[in-house]
Amino acid sequence: MEKKLSKKALLKSFHNWYYGHLTCFSQEHMQTFGYLCSMLPLVEELYDNEEDKAAAMNTYTAFFNTEPQLGTVVVGITAGLEEARANGTEDVDEETINGLRAGLMGPIAGIGDSLVVGTVIPILLGIAMGMSTGGSPLGAIFYIIAWNLFAYFGMRFMYFKGYELGGKAVDFLIGTQGEALRDAISTLGGIVIGAVSATWVSVTTSLQLLNEAGEPYLILQEKLDSVFPGLLTAVFIIICWFLMAKKKMTPIKVMLVLVVVAFLGVLVGFFNPGLAY
Numbered sequence: 001m002e003k004k005l006s007k008k009a010l011l012k013s014f015h016n017w018y019y020g021h022l023t024c025f026s027q028e029h030m031q032t033f034g035y036l037c038s039m040l041p042l043v044e045e046l047y048d049n050e051e052d053k054a055a056a057m058n059t060y061t062a063f064f065n066t067e068p069q070l071g072t073v074v075v076g077i078t079a080g081l082e083e084a085r086a087n088g089t090e091d092v093d094e095e096t097i098n099g100l101r102a103g104l105m106g107p108i109a110g111i112g113d114s115l116v117v118g119t120v121i122p123i124l125l126g127i128a129m130g131m132s133t134g135g136s137p138l139g140a141i142f143y144i145i146a147w148n149l150f151a152y153f154g155m156r157f158m159y160f161k162g163y164e165l166g167g168k169a170v171d172f173l174i175g176t177q178g179e180a181l182r183d184a185i186s187t188l189g190g191i192v193i194g195a196v197s198a199t200w201v202s203v204t205t206s207l208q209l210l211n212e213a214g215e216p217y218l219i220l221q222e223k224l225d226s227v228f229p230g231l232l233t234a235v236f237i238i239i240c241w242f243l244m245a246k247k248k249m250t251p252i253k254v255m256l257v258l259v260v261v262a263f264l265g266v267l268v269g270f271f272n273p274g275l276a277y
Contacts, residue, residue: 002087003083003087005079009042010163013039013042014038016038018155020034021034021038029063031066032060032061035060038075039060039078039079039082042079043057046083056085059097059098062101066108066109067112067116069155070108070111070112070115071105071108071109071112073161074162076160076161076162076164077163079159079162079163080162081097081100085097120150121147124142124147124150126200127146128140129200197233197237198233201236202233204232205220205224205271207220
């Protein structure tokens with residue numbers, strides 16, 4: 001009799017991944033243990049004796065790490081392959097499954113980072129910041145609700161779509177179509193990041209040169225705006241990109257650098273914090 005995974009087992013597998021994909025996360029294992037947790041209810045349902053269960057779970061002890069939201073499709077695909085292996089399909093073995101997982105990690109990470117981190121999150125944050133104007137808490141509430149709804153239902157869709165497609169999804173994700181998709185989404189992500197930066201980041205200078213009467217005869221910001229509006233904002237964004245992309249600095253370190261620059265800028269009069277005492 002052919003073995004078929006129940007909807008209950010598939011849902012439990014998905015929820016294990018959704019809530020626990022960073023379980024016991026470390027530089028050595030990354031998402032490996034989260035993957036093991038997600039496959040456990042499937043293996044429990046497909047195999048009867050403990051030896052077969054142990055052998056099946058051993059497949060998923062190999063290193064795994066990708067973008068977790070879009071990467072849900074990999075878990076769904078392997079759920080379908082595990083079902084096929086339990087039914088005795090000759091073409092599906094441990095080597096096949098691990099080869100597929102290893103082959104999909106990179107392409108999925110490239111697409112997911114550009115689509116989710118580089119596009120969806122900045123758009124949601126841009127909307128949330130607009131709603132937070134004047135100190136309103138609506139922006140934060142909107143982001144929390146919108147992100148969790150997107151993450152849950154998006155990941156659930158990807159899991160079951162991967163389960164339905166099985167190995168058919170591999171040809172698309174790692175083929176020429178997948179490469180074109182990654183390039184397109186990367187470009188879109190760059191456009192969104194640029195738009196969000198230009199809209200919500202504003203760096204201006206308060207530097208003025210005064211004459212003998214104490215009146216300003218040169219206001220630097222006005223001169224910059226007449227030549228290149230938003231020049232200081234663009235310079236700071238490029239510096240942040242350079243530090244993270246080229247110098248491999250973490251965002252936390254970059255933020256600390258910006259705090260130091262802002263502090264020194266206020267001390268020498270280049271920046272005006274606008275504080276009133």
